[in-house]
Amino acid sequence: MRVTTVAALGILVVGSVAAVVWKYTAPVLEQRAKIQTSDAARLKGTVQIGVDNFIGYWLLCSPQQRTLMRNDGYDQKCVDDEADYAGRFQKLKEGKLQFAVATVDSYELNALTSQYPGLMVTVIDRSTGADAAVACNDKVKNIDDLKRGGLKIAFAVGTPSEHLLKVVGARFDISQWREADKSWRIETKSSAEAAKKCQGGEADVAVMWEPDITKTLKRNPKASKLIGTDFSPYTIIDVLIVRSEFATRNPEVVTKLLKNYFLTLSHYRQNPGEAVDDALAYVNANATAETRLTQDDVKSAMKGVTWINLAENATLWFGIAEPEPGTLPKFALIDVIESTAKILTDSGDFTPGHRPPDDAGLMVQSRFVKDLYETGLASGEKVDAKDADSLSREFSELTEDQWKSNFRELGTLRVRPVNFPSGTDTLSVEARENVDHIAEAIRSFPKARIVIEGHTSTRGDSQENLLLSQDRAEAVARYLQVTFRVSPNRIRAVGYGGSKAKEVVQTREESNREYLGRLPRVVVKLVMESY
Incomplete structure (x- = not known):
């Protein structure tokens, strides 16, 4: 009796365990059977990209891109984290994402805690109006x-x-x-x-x-728009970042994704109507009735983004080839990384020992763009070599009346003191170095024209001061033209003598002598055409 009972209990336990095991394994086996008997069996894996709803990223998540990736055996998924950049880079570090998109500044700033887990492998776009104050x-x-x-x-x-x-x-x-x-x-x-x-x-x-x-x-x-990236098109640059370990172990997947991305970009450029429809679907994917966009909204938004093709990546951003015969390759991505680090340091975001690598090249991997470029995939793509050198941009000539009436002031640039020996218009070595910093600032605003103001103290003959201030303003303008090839048509030099001394406020701590010593100065203003 006891043996029979024990046996019955044993059978019951085994049956119960089997039932539990079946409950949890049956769905797995069923899913595996579905995969083996469907097109999913052809898939080699899944690729996940961390994104948000910025319109510049829609190409990566477009139907065309997903179709091309599936044809190559990969299920590509875009994971929208609603602009949680720090979380995005942490997931990249943990391997939950293989790729992530971000602006250069966001990666430098928000990936610091995750120790920069990825490498920038291509420039996706630059904001040319898609961001604004x-x-x-x-x-x-x-x-x-x-x-x-x-x-x-x-x-x-x-x-x-x-x-x-x-x-x-x-x-x-x-x-x-x-x-x-x-x-x-x-x-x-x-x-x-x-x-x-x-x-x-x-x-x-x-x-x-x-x-x-x-x-x-x-x-x-x-x-009204105060300033946007249409005025400063190298301020916000979007890049595709691949997890470093994934790139090492799966270089062929990185190459396939980039190849398909550039093919997708070409496809939509040839089919602009389809591009608008698919971009509209992307930005409205999680929109409410209140936030939904129309086709006209999307068309307007897309005008604020300039997508970067393979040829531009190779010649202007990664320095792989000459933009034009006889010209040097451009390393604009390295320049942007370095200039961004300076801005973030100036803003107090970075301190010694708590900042990105000093060598910007440690954040970049150009081999994938290089390999694709050398296959001839970029054949026929256009590159504007002048686009990478904003200082040498051409401007039309203006009359004095046009300078005075056709422009609105954008703002006064931060300028280190440009000092001259007393009574002269000769730029000292230190002054030339400070004008170099002016050129660096101007580089950020390629569409703006420049007004250089010369000012003197109120001491001495007012007419002589007026002439001296004009000569000094022209000396700065000449230096920019000769050293940095800034178009003479872009610059207006004007001298005010000591007539605008009241614009310089004397502080309580300043003596009269110190105050008068600050009056001789060079002021640089950016102006934009009024519409």
Whole structure:
């Protein structure tokens, strides 16, 4: 009786265990059977890319790209993390993502804690209007107005919007942004939230990306664009980053993804109508009825992005080949990484021992672009070599009346003192070095024209001071033209003598002598055509 009972209990236990095992293994076996009897059996693996809803990334997540990848045996998935950049790079480090897209500034800043787990393998696009600072009311007319106190600025923290603010603050010397008082900041989680702060009257300025810029300017009649990446097209650069370990172990997958991406870019350039439809589907994927975009909205937003083809990557960004016969290869990506690090350091984001590698090349891997370029895949693609040298850009000649009436002031650049020996217009060695820094700042704004103002102290003959200030302004202009090939048509040099001394405010700590010593100065302003 006891033996029978034990046997029965044993059978019951075994049966129960078998039932439990079957419960959990049956779905797995069923899924495996489906894979083996369907097209999924052809797949070699899954590739996951960390993205957000920025319109510049839609090509990577487009139907065409996914189809090409599937034809090569890979299921490509875009994982939208709603611009959680630090989380994106941590997932890249952990291997939960094989690729990630980001701006150069975002990777330098937000991947520091995850120890830069990936390498930049191609430049996807540059923002040429897709990011902008928008004045929400009539308190702010230009960038110099931002130097006043009491303004509220809304922006998404840790995003390209914040970086655009940092660039503006560094280039135009908005010193209060670097001070301890942060009451001017309205920190948001997204561009859309910053747009709401602008529309609701909580912010005087909002920094956003497309499509929120287009929507804000359309809905708010008082809103106006202060400055955008159409004025500064090398400020926000989007790159594709591959996990370093994945690139080492699966170089063929990286090559396939890049090849398919460039084929996708070519396909949509030849089919612009299809491009708009697919981009619209991408940006509206998670949109509400309130935030959905129309085709016209998407067309407008797409104008603010310049996608970079394979030939441009090879010749202008990675320095693999000559843009034109007889010209040197360009390493624009390295330049952007280095200049971005300077901006972030100036803004207090980096300190010694807590910053990106000093060698920008450690963040870049050019072999994949090089290999694809050498296959001839870029044959027939156009490259504008002048596009990489913003200082030598051509400008039309203007009359004095046109200079005075056709332009609006963008802002006054941050300028280190350009000193001259007393009574002369000769640039000292130190002055030339400081003009070199002016050229570096100007490089960031290739569409802006330049007004160089010469000023003297109020001492001495006013007419002689006027002539001397003109000569000094022209000396700076000549140096920029000769040394950096800046077009003479781009620059207007004007001398004011001591007539604008009141623009320099004497501090309480300054003696009269110190104050008078600050009056001889060179002021550099950027201006844009008025429309």
